[in-house]
Amino acid sequence: MALLLLAAVLLGARSSAQTLPDLGDVSQAVFSPAIERRLGEAIMESVRADRSYLDDPVSTDYLNALGNRLVAASPDSRQSFEFFLLDDAQVNAFALPGGFIGVHTGLMFTAQTESELASVLAHEVAHVTQRHIARMIAREEKSQLATLAALAIGLLAARSNSQLAQAVITGSQAAAIQTQLDFSRDNEREADRVGVQILEQSGFDVRAMPVFMERLQRASRVYESNAPAYLRTHPVTTERIADLQNRAEVIAYKQIPDNREFQIVRARLRASVGDPRQAVEFFEQGLKERRFISETASHYGLALALLRAKDFARASRELSVVEQAVPGLAAVAVVRGQLLAASGDVAGALAHYVAALKVHPRYRALVYDYAELLVANRQPEAALRILEAQLLHAPDDSRLHALQAQSYAAQGKRLLQHKAQAEAYARRGQLGAAIEQLQIASRAGDGDFYQLSSVEARLRELRAQLKAAEKDKRLP
Ligand SMILES: [Zn+2]
Numbered sequence: 001m002a003l004l005l006l007a008a009v010l011l012g013a014r015s016s017a018q019t020l021p022d023l024g025d026v027s028q029a030v031f032s033p034a035i036e037r038r039l040g041e042a043i044m045e046s047v048r049a050d051r052s053y054l055d056d057p058v059s060t061d062y063l064n065a066l067g068n069r070l071v072a073a074s075p076d077s078r079q080s081f082e083f084f085l086l087d088d089a090q091v092n093a094f095a096l097p098g099g100f101i102g103v104h105t106g107l108m109f110t111a112q113t114e115s116e117l118a119s120v121l122a123h124e125v126a127h128v129t130q131r132h133i134a135r136m137i138a139r140e141e142k143s144q145l146a147t148l149a150a151l152a153i154g155l156l157a158a159r160s161n162s163q164l165a166q167a168v169i170t171g172s173q174a175a176a177i178q179t180q181l182d183f184s185r186d187n188e189r190e191a192d193r194v195g196v197q198i199l200e201q202s203g204f205d206v207r208a209m210p211v212f213m214e215r216l217q218r219a220s221r222v223y224e225s226n227a228p229a230y231l232r233t234h235p236v237t238t239e240r241i242a243d244l245q246n247r248a249e250v251i252a253y254k255q256i257p258d259n260r261e262f263q264i265v266r267a268r269l270r271a272s273v274g275d276p277r278q279a280v281e282f283f284e285q286g287l288k289e290r291r292f293i294s295e296t297a298s299h300y301g302l303a304l305a306l307l308r309a310k311d312f313a314r315a316s317r318e319l320s321v322v323e324q325a326v327p328g329l330a331a332v333a334v335v336r337g338q339l340l341a342a343s344g345d346v347a348g349a350l351a352h353y354v355a356a357l358k359v360h361p362r363y364r365a366l367v368y369d370y371a372e373l374l375v376a377n378r379q380p381e382a383a384l385r386i387l388e389a390q391l392l393h394a395p396d397d398s399r400l401h402a403l404q405a406q407s408y409a410a411q412g413k414r415l416l417q418h419k420a421q422a423e424a425y426a427r428r429g430q431l432g433a434a435i436e437q438l439q440i441a442s443r444a445g446d447g448d449f450y451q452l453s454s455v456e457a458r459l460r461e462l463r464a465q466l467k468a469a470e471k472d473k474r475l476p
Helices: 002-010 033-049 057-072 105-110 114-129 132-139 145-160 163-168 171-181 185-201 208-222 229-233 238-249 260-272 276-288 295-308 312-325 330-342 346-359 364-376 380-393 398-411 414-427 431-442 449-472
Strands: 082-086 093-096 100-104
Touching (some): 033 093, 057 114, 100 114, 105 114, 114 185, 114 208, 260 295, 295 330, 312 330, 330 364, 364 398, 380 398
């Protein structure tokens, strides 16, 4: 649905809900990084609304920490990156215009070590820093808006294998677009070369890249009907593996300790999706037969699956095993807090959040859960204090604004509630909805003079922004 909507908007249907990037005179100029970013942001708006988009702060923050470690080690690290997860069993990772890099859960499960995951990400980061996407799009002679839009959607389809995106560009057109969208073989070779450099510079095992390629190759032989999407856009040839092995061989071998957080996040993703009972069985079975990479991570997965299945007593015992093995891990503290709250120990949960936030003061998942629990237990003032402190560091976090709106609602402060909700929408790029909330706020009748004038000032600001965005929509 979301991608269909994007297609409709980009291809010229009139809609005020979406903001089309101003693509300017692409035909004359090089596809600039700013334009590329806006194109990426427009695509991301649809990606975030897609059902497969995985909004788990624990996993997403882990992925971004890993990704940005690679970016920092890349030859050109000026561009900002955003890594995101899609719940999709196909093994894949892909770069969108503007530094947005998508990772399928299937890749997280197939990678056995953090270095293997990092090797795929490093390759995608290299596609971005080497500006392969921009060059690919700029190569198109007919740089009409519609062509670019179709390219963008086709890019998404080719990279993510999203069924929706596939549906948008069915038929012969799809085939034409997809062949145009594959990176050139030179680009692929360059991404491999730069990717190996990035891996080495950031301290990962460079041998992980050929090892992972071979793993994929074996997997595709077994599941021929469901060949990983990554292999479709990145054919693994004996030549490519040999080339990667050669590159790796000249680099001195280092024993890289596997990040325990990687295994925890893998288990977390497994435990979070699908039927909770099946997830419980998966981890129980693995622990019984000692089939696991990390025993601690398996206990973590089992604890989370049991929490979802509402078996709180057993979940607590499993989590204790993890807490003893890896004390002080934020991803573990999140589950303990949810477990305490779910089993009715509100006082225990609140005390737990206070202690955990002392150790991990900026950890989003803990902040969200703590604020939610405070609101649910009629302590909106305390929630607001926490949220305001966090907003100083993350003013663009829409979820913090939404929680602020909930807190004000619990206090019965209508003007402030709708003003905060407006900020939540504005941060997600939904200007129309934000303006609507500000209009409600201005009529709420429970604010003082200063609050009211700040609502009106913000209303003027957002209206001007929306107008500028509408102007950008140079429809073909
Ligand atoms: Zn590639």
